[in-house]
Amino acid sequence: MDFTIVHELPRRIRLRSGRLLDPCLDVNYLEALLGAVSGVSSIRVNVRAQSLVVEYDGSSRCRDEIMALLSSIPVEAYLPDVFDEETADPVRLAMRGALALATPFLNRGVAAPLTWLNGAPVIANGVETLLMRGVKVEALDGSVVLFSLLRKDFVTANMIVALLGLAHFMEQRLEHNATSLLKSLLRPQAEDAWVLRDGMEVKVPFAEIVPGDHVICGVGEQIPVDGMVVDGEASLNTSSISGESVPAHTSPGDDALSGSVVEEGRLVIEAREVGSSTHLARIGRYLESSLRYRSKSQRRTAELADRLAPATLGLGLALFLLTRDIRRSASVLTVDYSCALKLATPVAVRTSMYAAGKEGVLLKGAHALEAFANVETIVFDKTGTLTTGDLHVTDVLPAAGTELDEDGLLSLAAAAEEHYAHPVARAVVLEAEARGLALPALSQVDFIVAHGVAAFVEGREVLVGSRHFIAEDEGVDCSPLDDLAAELRGQGKSLLYVASQKRLLGVLALRDSVREEAAETLAGLKAAGVRRIVVLTGDHEQSAASLLEHLPQIDEVHAELKPEDKADIVRELSEKHGNLAFVGDGVNDAPALVTADVGVSMPQAADLARESAAVVLLREDLRCLLVARETAMQSEKTMTHCFGATLSVNSIIILLAMAGATQPVLSAALHNLSTIGILSYAAASGLRATPTVKALRSKDSTTMETADAPAHDVD
Incomplete structure (x- = not known):
């Protein structure tokens, strides 16, 4: 079952393996895994021939990664309830339709072999399904065609084969269109990008972009990284990310997300996240997951459909035994619940x-x-x-007896919070910047999740956080400000306590908006x-x-x-x-x-x-x-x-x-038309x-x- 090399060229390798016949292997997912290997340009899979062709950049590194992946395919590529279906061929469908229409005018000596040849794939698929998976819809379809051929009713047999092909083709198109709609939320990742290197604009493969690179995006180009705009202004189409159709104006200091498209202007973006860690790549993983796994109701519906197929077969056989009318029995067998229920x-x-x-x-x-x-x-x-999470400081209140004024208390708190990426910390630092305060030197800081910050500012420990953190965890007496705190809370404000050396220095009040x-x-x-x-x-x-x-x-x-x-x-x-x-x-x-x-x-x-x-x-x-x-x-x-x-x-x-x-022909037509509807x-x-x-x-x-x-x- 291992992949063996059948033929190899410097940039192309053909492999063969019986693994490709495993009905549980999600071939599309395997293609996606191979396509994610840096350097791979195309993948072609022929399941029936057990063949896999990979074209790549010719490097030994890329070849080794391909072979390593194929030697140990991840378990998530196997789905026990997924069975690969043959893609409907419109040319074959047209030929079956033409034969069905021509059958009434053909000599029986000509019609018989053509009809058996036309119906053989349906019968073979039914037998294979019966042996491998039990009584499913394919077994019902095969039995109806076989009954018609045994009765030498070549018109009915060819019409049913044509109707089955048409229904299969329409069902695949509807499912494909639904999937394509979902995938259209994302644009394909850019293969190359312009990057500033040593003061020069250089075109590099997407895989070679690293965090810190300055990526240049012009009109009509998709942003391939998550980062911050450092130069230029532009109108960005973010519909593939947010669904918002109105272009957003972007200027230096704004965030830029992968998947956005520059409609007007030119941007230089400092890359923060690249490759599989970008916003667009994460959404892609979510969508891939959504297409591969089913909900409880989907599984229940599929199980019901599988249980109804044997019931339909039993009903058809029972009807034949009671009436000896094979035409009635075949009419029953042309109807199944599976397709519409499952799709x-x-x-x-x-x-x-x-x-x-x-x-x-x-x-x-x-x-x-x-x-x-x-x-x-x-x-x-x-x-x-x-x-909104957009907090702003409304009051800076030093405790009585401290040597600090408002600006001193605020600068001390801002110094401790300066490196903390949280709305409260940002609000405090922004208020200090708005007042033009110089922040004291910070030598060490510890972020105590769910409580606050403990930092060493100019050699002394400073605590900033909730009353619970300051009073209960650190043992600082906060009671002198209890009356003031109650008044501020009554005004709908939140409080941030500041302490040092087991002494309360003051409190900051903040407000947010609903x-x-x-x-x-x-x-x-x-x-x-x-x-x-x-x-x-x-x-x-x-x-x-x-x-x-x-x-x-x-x-x-x-x-x-x-x-x-x-x-x-x-x-x-x-x-x-x-x-x-x-x-x-x-x-x-x-x-x-x-x-x-x-x-x-x-x-x-x-x-x-x-x-x-x-x-x-x-x-x-x-x-x-x-x-x-x-x-x-x-x-x-x-x-x-x-x-x-x-x-x-x-x-x-x-x-x-x-x-x-x-x-039988009318039953098949009614059933398939209702399914498509x-x-x-x-x-x-x-x-x-x-x-x-x-x-x-x-x-x-x-x-x-x-x-x-x-x-x-x-x-």
Whole structure:
């Protein structure tokens, strides 16, 4: 079963292996793995000939990687419930159709061998399926053609073969179109890029770009890296990433994501992430995963379809034994439930995912759609989700008896927070910069996740964080500022305590704003069947309660939480209130995202949060949650309609066949036409029913402000 070299040229190698005949091997996935090897230019696979041809750059390094990969194919390339189907050939289909139309006018001596030759592949496929996989639809098709040939009914045999080919071709086209729609959310990665090297613009292969390179992108070019614009201005089309059709103006200092296309202007981008670590590559992995794995409902539907095939065969044989009418029996056998039941769901899922993606929602597969449609409780992490996360310092209050004034306290806190990439830290540093303060020298810093920062500033330890961190963990007396702290919290502000040498130096007050679309979104979720909305935060109880004044749709608030508490609460709420979704954006949210039935990540979430989530919002707009919810519900409704239509229509055709009201050709035609119709409905329904964010926008939305307290920094 190993791959052996049949023929080799300097830049081309042909291999052969019986592994390619393994029905569980996902050949498309194997091609993708080989295509990811740097230097490989093309791959051609011929399963029946057990042949694989790879063209590459001729380097020994690339050849060694190809052979190493083929000698140890990863386990994820094998899917036990995937069987490779022969691609429908339009030329063969046309020949079968022509033969079916010509058969009534041919001499029987000519028609007989042509018909046996035409029907032999269908019969052989049925026998192979029966022996390898049991009674499936292919076995039914083969038996009908064989019965017709044994009765010397060559017209019926050829018509059924032609109808089977037409149905197979249409089904593949519909599924292919649905998959292509989903993949069209991504543009192919650029093969080459212009990079500044030693002051010169040099064209280099994409694989040779490294972090820190300055990549040049002009009009019509796709940005191949994630990074920051260091020079130039441009209008970027980000539709392949966010679904937003309006070009975004980009200038120095702005982030640039791979997959964006320069419509006007020219940019020089300092590469931060390259290759498989880019934003576009991560989305590509999500989509690849979504196409390869099925949800529970898909598996149940496929299992039902497999169970119905033996029942149909048994019914046909029983009818023949009772009536001795092989025509009636053949009419029954031409009808099966399998095609529509197995294909309608993936077609509906893929078109729904495409439509949602165009509106800024990335759903990671059928399981995400299924789970989000059944969500009854949605839990929000407060920071960066219901609020904008754009904190700003409102008050700088030194403690009584300290030698520091406002600027001194602020500069000390900013020095400790300067290297911490968190909204609270950014707010403090930005306020210091706005006041033109020079920051003291920093010699050492430790980030205590979920609590704050411990740093050595000008030789003395400085602690910055929540009251819990300063008072309970570090033993600093914070009581002198308790009355002032209560007053600030009552104003909807969050507090950041600063201490040194076991002494409280003062407190900073910060404020965040509730997203202007938050109230509208929560109301829409309630209208869409979500029964309970819960908020988790590290805020003090008093600060957290102020959120209810702006968002009365919230049913429950849990405050003063540590990150590890969130996952526990999510688990408890799930057990108590049924299916649950968690919406978050931080590294600390990853355990809760995984614990929930559906994890939802905000656009600017940490990488770990995005990887952990089943749903990723691609726009900074909470209304995308409504898009996801309504898309998921409509997808479920579409699949239910397809399921009901498949059972009812095919059952009616079977009853007509049993009553002798239809001939085998008519039964086959009715069955195949109904299958194509059901698949067409599944494809169109997802595209038509997904709401747009623009349609959901409220004209009278207003900005509301409330306190915010990230669980690891502030009180």
